[in-house]
Amino acid sequence: MRPAQAIHNWQMDQKADVNQPEPKPQYVSAFRAMSGYIRPHLWGFTLVLCCTIIAILSDLLQPYLMKIAIDDNLMAGKNDFSALLIICFVYLGLSLSSFVFSYIQNNVLQGIGQSIVSRIRKQLFGHIMKQSMGYFDRTSSGSLITHVSSDTEALNQFFNQVLLSLFRDGLTLVLIFVMMFRLDATLALYCLILMPIIAVIAIAFRSFMRTTYQLARTRLSRMVAFVAENLSGMHLIQVFHQQKEQEKQFNERNKLYFQANLREIRTNVLFGRTFDILSNLSVACITWIGGSAVLGHHLEFGVLYAFITYIRQFFQPINTITQQWNTLQSATVAITRIWTIFATKPDIEDRVEGQDDVAAASESGKKKANGLRQMTLATARGQEAVDEENGLVLGDVKGDIAFEHISFSYEEGIPIIRELDLHISPGELIGVVGTTGAGKSSLISLLCRFYDVQEGSIRIDGTDVRDIPQATLHRLVGLVQQEPYLYSGSIIDNVRMFDETITREEVIAACEFVGADAIVQKLPEGYDTKLSERGSGLSAGERQLISFARIIVFKPKVLILDEASANLDSQTEQLIQNALNVVSQQRTTIVIAHRLSTIMQADRIIVMSRGQIVEQGNHHELIELGGQYRELYEHSQGQIAG
Template identity: 75%
Template sequence: MRPAQAINNWQADQKADPNMPEQKPEYVSAFRALSGYARPHLWSFIAVIGCTLIAILSDLMQPFLIKIAIDDNLLSGKNDYKGLLAICGIYLGLAISSLLFTYLQNNLLQNIGQSIVARIRKQLFGHILKQSMRYFDRMSSGSLITHVSSDTEALNQFFNQVLLSLFRDGFTLIFIIVLMFQLDTQLALYCLILLPIIWGIAVAFRSYMRTTYQLARTRLSRLVAFVAENLSGMNLVQVFHQQKEQQKQFDERNSSYFKANLREIGTNVIFGRTFDILSNLSIAFVILAGGNSVLDKQLEFGVLYAFVTYIRQFFQPINTITQQWNTLQSATVAVTRIWGVFANKPDITDRDHEPLDLHNLELEDEADERQASLSNLNLEKVKGRIDFNHISFSYEEGVPIIRNLDLHIKSGELIGVVGTTGAGKSSLISLLCRFYDVKEGSIRIDETDIKDIPQATLHRLVGLIQQEPYLYSGSIIDNVRMFDESISPKEVIRACEFVGADSIIKKLKNGYESQLSERGSGLSAGERQLISFARIIVFKPKVLILDEASANLDSHTEQLIQHALQIVSQGRTTIVIAHRLSTIMQADRIIVMSHGEIVEQGSHQELLELEGHYKELYEHSQGHS
């Protein structure tokens, strides 16, 4: 395949996959940013270079010793046995020195590389966690998994393989050229003719190989994204018997990635074998030219032996570097993709949040500390009054979801929010949690605009219980206290007793120490909800939001949740988005939404008397036509 055709195919792949971030040729900028992580390891790099130089010299002096043994002893007729023994001893010492310093060089470089990659992986995951919900709306989880796992692993290979090869093989090449000129200037000049040829081959392959590796990485990301989506929706796949269709789509993506990999491997093989041919031709030429000089007694045999050995070693580092070319290209693409993630700034930021410097990412940790210092709002004094002041919002420009909504909720009030699908109920809650920002108007808690409240503080003020509460892999205690060890197990147990989850938890084999699998698959929906209610008791938010929390529960479990709701709503402002009207009939006030606007509000009885939208919803819920 021609390079131009490969580029067109890669661009077509990117257009077909909207989840993939655009690949821009910002390689220099990305590696410049990467150098900032290497700066703290400067002295370790100097030690690596020192060990590399000693190891290389120990290797390259061995053929020179044999040359001395041949020309100055054996062929000269001296037969100096002691001199040969001395040369053997020095040879053995050089071999041991090479082994020792190669070991030190490898371990030092591995330590540097692993430290840098671990830090980047940590900051990458932390940066993803800070992104706004809009970012996750447009990015698939599979693509993000690829960035955190595969791309950082490619970067790891850069330090473990490419950088090691550049240090060791680059210096080896330089020293071999110096030694060849030391042995015979004319033969060395003949060999240097190869350098422009090698350079030309490298330049010719460079653009094509980069495109090939980008294509493989893009298709891998698409494959991972597809697998992640299918695993998360496996129940839907099986219920609708989509196994064959999903297998077919997987096979298409897998085949596409397979072909890209074959192209990548084929390109690498052709590139590497080209240098093998050049190496063999060079050795044949040196033997021919050098052999004639030896026969004419213009060149010593030991010099020819050493020269042939160095020619073999001359192509070994070049061949090794070329073998690492695909790893270098993968690392280059990975670095650009990783820094593409870092370049995405959250839509939702705190007022004093400073822009992220891509060339000095260590400043991000300092920014986190500054933001933490802004979170000193006294949570105990917050009463929980909420004001939605003529807010408007849309996910996409020109498609309004909420229109000029004006709503005021007193502290301690229990509010029910109902409406048909698409009425804007969940969007209203997302705005209060500041997952998104309003386009117009403002949202205030106790007269303070939520944009002026640090997000860490806001999310302690506002507790959210969703329809599908998320539980992590870990013990029940850790899931209730969200791995915050400042909260004691006794507080967790009291909270679970308070909401009625204690009797359920004690039935488990290990009680509160029972280990939950991902998403708490060992528990029923109601049991997971009770644990999420216990979280509210533990963290004591001033505002509580329930987003369809009882929509998928049976009547018995719903009664448990209703009881828990009565307990946790005491003393705090509560907003309940309800699909079942029975869950909010006792609310202080019920808000009826339609097309992003409040069309009715009042108590259950008052709304029935209006004979409007609420009564229609109520009769529908009771089974009336």
């Protein structure tokens, strides 16, 4: 997506944010999907559960020991120092036991959580990478960054904090009731009165807190997406002096996020303090009821002491769970958002036998497609790629291309290409020209199968591109774009695209072949020079030469140049033209050009207008025809002369 388009899209999003409600997430299905990741760690969770029970019992038996010391020794008037010493040692042992098993519980659970989150993050990134180009046109990069980073981090906190709290604090509540009923059933029943009150408060706050937290997460996501889009288009913002306008829009998003955070904080404080008041009132009531029973000699003082201790311990896990409510809401929203991405199917998928469209394909097309699948697997293994049934070798793919009566539109009712027919012979160099919006780049996107045609078919050597696995198709078709993308890494890695099966010698030979070797040798560390993001340390022409070296290394049968020289000066353009002459040898080559000088020597030039071919022929034939190509040529000559 170009920066100008990105900025425009997010300006429209600002208006949409206010009016469009959030889709209702499917929490149940998302958590059900999580069970598939939890299942392999059942033994680990069993160990965590056992350690948790031992740690909790170690804590809860301590007040009971104090009850024994008070009632059986101090209040009974005994001076049994040895019994008290034993109780002290047991108390110390329980404290150490609580520490050791809590330590084991935490470490095991953290290890399981990190393993699950790492697996989900890996699969999420891989799933995003498999999406079709249309998905990235519809979805902002900032939102995807938020999903891969913030949402998976929220999931990490779920295992680190929420799940641990549910294990430990949930069991603590259950065992506290067991201990209280063991001490005195009457006082325990009085304590049960608290449960409906707690349930009413929790239910009252639950829905409101979920809405509040989801609002904050959504506004954070939109703010991050806005920042990411603006950073990618910063040069455009500065050129058109849009800093104040973009800062204004950022401040609006930041203010909305700030307000959502304040609302969330107020809700949390109100929820937490409500439980604090309830806790203090409960202690006062138990003290009054229990104290009356002690004075009436119906209850032992040690039992009352233990009860007060358990009541305080009862509200401590509730407060802890309350504090983790935000994290639970965060994890709930994050899981739903992550699984929404997982549920997104690529618009473009490889056909498999048994589908209706494959069944309708010709038998010969199926055989060729199967052969190409085998070639892909063999090529990936570094073997000679051969179709066992037809004896087809990868090197035998000639590059015959046929666009057969194709029609295509990005949006229904707005056709981009209309009933286009075009045949390109193997090894032919084709130039494609036309005004902006004529459908030139769309034609190339269809050949690379970034999108599928709505009508007609595109065939390579007689095989429909929809019958060719995408990995094979992208190996057969090499694309050099107007802005070649270079990754952070060395020149070597950028040429071979981090494919270790391609040797250093092959990379150097490819650079020498296209004329990039002299440029690389001038760099501080030659081929080992580390490039910054997008290769900003190199000029546009140098980046293009490296992209041509990629073509030589990967040896595609079809080469596409999408306005590859549009932003170059005349001297650099000549270098690119020389490289093009080299890499186009024995390849079917399609060049989309704004500068007609780059395609004047083409075998055939296609002139497109409104999604159709209006003229075709070589340069001299089109000049003599006196149509649109001649107008474009004369216009370009006038620009040069001017």
